[in-house]
Amino acid sequence: MSDAHQALFGSGAVLLPQGGPLYLQLKRWIEDAVGKGLIQPGDALPSERDLATRVDVSRVTVRKAVQQLVRDGILVQRHGSGTFVAPQPHRVEQSLSQLTSFAEDMARRGMAVRSVFLDRGVYPPSSEETMVLGLSPGERVARVARLRISGDMPLAIERAALSTSVLPDPGVVETSLYAQLEKTGNRPVRAIQRIRAANLAEGDAELLEIPAGAAALHIERIAYLASGKVVEFTRSVYRGDTYDFVAELRVGESARK
Amino acid sequence: MSDAHQALFGSGAVLLPQGGPLYLQLKRWIEDAVGKGLIQPGDALPSERDLATRVDVSRVTVRKAVQQLVRDGILVQRHGSGTFVAPQPHRVEQSLSQLTSFAEDMARRGMAVRSVFLDRGVYPPSSEETMVLGLSPGERVARVARLRISGDMPLAIERAALSTSVLPDPGVVETSLYAQLEKTGNRPVRAIQRIRAANLAEGDAELLEIPAGAAALHIERIAYLASGKVVEFTRSVYRGDTYDFVAELRVGESARK
DNA sequence: GAGTGGTCTAGACCACTCG
DNA sequence: GAGTGGTCTAGACCACTCG
Numbered sequence: 087m088s089d090a091h092q093a094l095f096g097s098g099a100v101l102l103p104q105g106g107p108l109y110l111q112l113k114r115w116i117e118d119a120v121g122k123g124l125i126q127p128g129d130a131l132p133s134e135r136d137l138a139t140r141v142d143v144s145r146v147t148v149r150k151a152v153q154q155l156v157r158d159g160i161l162v163q164r165h166g167s168g169t170f171v172a173p174q175p176h177r178v179e180q181s182l183s184q185l186t187s188f189a190e191d192m193a194r195r196g197m198a199v200r201s202v203f204l205d206r207g208v209y210p211p212s213s214e215e216t217m218v219l220g221l222s223p224g225e226r227v228a229r230v231a232r233l234r235i236s237g238d239m240p241l242a243i244e245r246a247a248l249s250t251s252v253l254p255d256p257g258v259v260e261t262s263l264y265a266q267l268e269k270t271g272n273r274p275v276r277a278i279q280r281i282r283a284a285n286l287a288e289g290d291a292e293l294l295e296i297p298a299g300a301a302a303l304h305i306e307r308i309a310y311l312a313s314g315k316v317v318e319f320t321r322s323v324y325r326g327d328t329y330d331f332v333a334e335l336r337v338g339e340s341a342r343k
Numbered sequence: 344m345s346d347a348h349q350a351l352f353g354s355g356a357v358l359l360p361q362g363g364p365l366y367l368q369l370k371r372w373i374e375d376a377v378g379k380g381l382i383q384p385g386d387a388l389p390s391e392r393d394l395a396t397r398v399d400v401s402r403v404t405v406r407k408a409v410q411q412l413v414r415d416g417i418l419v420q421r422h423g424s425g426t427f428v429a430p431q432p433h434r435v436e437q438s439l440s441q442l443t444s445f446a447e448d449m450a451r452r453g454m455a456v457r458s459v460f461l462d463r464g465v466y467p468p469s470s471e472e473t474m475v476l477g478l479s480p481g482e483r484v485a486r487v488a489r490l491r492i493s494g495d496m497p498l499a500i501e502r503a504a505l506s507t508s509v510l511p512d513p514g515v516v517e518t519s520l521y522a523q524l525e526k527t528g529n530r531p532v533r534a535i536q537r538i539r540a541a542n543l544a545e546g547d548a549e550l551l552e553i554p555a556g557a558a559a560l561h562i563e564r565i566a567y568l569a570s571g572k573v574v575e576f577t578r579s580v581y582r583g584d585t586y587d588f589v590a591e592l593r594v595g596e597s598a599r600k
Numbered sequence: 601g602a603g604t605g606g607t608c609t610a611g612a613c614c615a616c617t618c619g
Numbered sequence: 620g621a622g623t624g625g626t627c628t629a630g631a632c633c634a635c636t637c638g
Contacts, residue, residue: 107607110545133623144609146403149624157556158542165624166616182439182538185592277592281439283540283558283583285415288367299414301540301558301583307592326540326558333590335442335534335564364626390604401628406605422605423635 108143112151120160120171131161131169157299159327175328178241182333185277185309187264188234188244197236204243205231206256215247218308218319225249228256230263233293240294241328246320267317274309274317281305281331290323301326365400369408377417377428388418388426414556416584432585435498439590442534442566444521445491445501454493461500462488463513472504475565475576482506485513487520490550497551498585503577524574531566531574538562538588547580558583
């Protein structure tokens with residue numbers, strides 16, 4: 087047992103705060119210990135079986151408390167290894183008024199970023215893609231799906247769809263999609279983004295290496311050329327624990343009625 | 344048993360898709376049934392005990408599948424009453440470039456909105472409030488916390504802090520905070536918003552009437568007068584299943600480096 | 601009072617990690 | 620091989636809803 091356990095958990099029984107179901111009492115207790123810094127990021131918690139006997143509850147109850155804290159990003163569990171206080175993720179800010187690409191955005195911050203391509207090819211379009219991109223009948227769609235990684239931490243999943251008229255060969259896209267589009271004069275100058283919060287689905291959670299059910303930002307972007315033509319239709323999923331989007335609001339025409 | 348059950352669940356055993364843990368198989372199976380419209384919003388599912396015997400798993404396993412679907416907003420459970428397919432929430436869009444107040448925003452849409460005050464008073468400021476609002480030593484802070492409700496559905500929690508120099512008596516705030524500020528010439532003209540996704544905490548979840556752990560948008564707003572003085576510091580929590588924030592992005596100076 | 605979800609237990613077996 | 624988290628069971632009792 088580590089020193090941290092000795093200090094925090096002692097070797098004997100644990101007294102929970104009263105009120106409500108046991109698993110919530112235990113959850114609050116652990117949350118407080120982390121909040122007060124009694125256990126630091128990276129520190130191991132006692133094993134679930136250990137905790138169960140000390141707190142004098144069943145292991146199922148311990149797991150219910152612990153798993154909620156995992157979902158909330160307070161703890162991390164590693165199968166076969168143990169349960170730990172989650173490292174403090176450094177948050178990344180992104181502007182909601184400047185139209186930039188992910189690659190350029192991170193480069194400006196001096197952050198090392200790489201992408202893993204999940205998909206890069208030409209497909210028959212979905213009806214949604216046909217509509218949004220304004221594709222002609224029979225025209226196909228170029229898809230570029232990437233996992234964005236900074237250091238060794240996955241940050242976001244980006245799934246872009248473009249008309250093959252602006253991107254005939256998605257295979258040429260390297261780090262920056264916008265840099266590629268610029269070469270043919272098809273870099274967008276304007277975009278509409280729709281942002282919402284949703285719990286991470288199983289598959290996306292695996293890619294982002296965080297538990298399913300964790301909160302994520304889902305962003306839908308439609309980008310336009312100066313001519314008004316739609317160039318890009320992208321759905322992205324950003325980790326909720328690392329991303330802040332920043333917007334500047336002003337009093338405008340429609341705002342004052 | 345209702346007709347829907349007869350059609351979907353039959354009266355006998357259920358065959359799950361294969362692969363992975365039982366609770367995920369069951370989760371996928373229910374999710375598919377809802378996705379395909381085999382069970383409609385409002386329809387009841389068989390009871391947990393019923394499902395357990397039909398699918399031939401334990402009730403704990405059924406609950407694990409069902410509770411994830413509840414968290415994801417697919418199902419709702421009512422204690423003592425049953426488990427139902429969640430009603431389709433109509434989504435609300437809000438601009439991220441126009442500085443408007445919630446009350447005015449909803450009025451423009453013709454939506455009936457009311458507020459329940461959670462708090463409205465004058466307090467000694469937190470150190471964060473002192474810093475952000477630029478309070479003088481000894482100056483106190485006006486707090487206005489509201490639960491925003493449309494129809495009978497809670498939409499958001501808004502917790503605003505203002506200098507008492509612009510809002511000496513928070514008790515006078517009725518439907519619109521900005522309308523009140525306008526009377527004294529203290530309506531903000533500009534604001535910075537910081538948006539992130541996070542899982543709902545216990546208390547906020549109760550107020551918004553959705554399960555703890557559901558994804559929500561957390562928004563921090565700092566609003567300024569034309570003079571540059573900070574008027575308002577507000578933290579809001581919006582339901583992830585009903586809110587879309589919409590931003591328009593443009594190529595700008597800093598974007599092109 | 602019958603039925604429902606909410607909590608909790610004691611125990612089992614498996615897959616994984618680590619020295 | 621010892622220890623850890625991941626899944627699963629059969630059963631219990633409680634609080635709540637509804638006719």
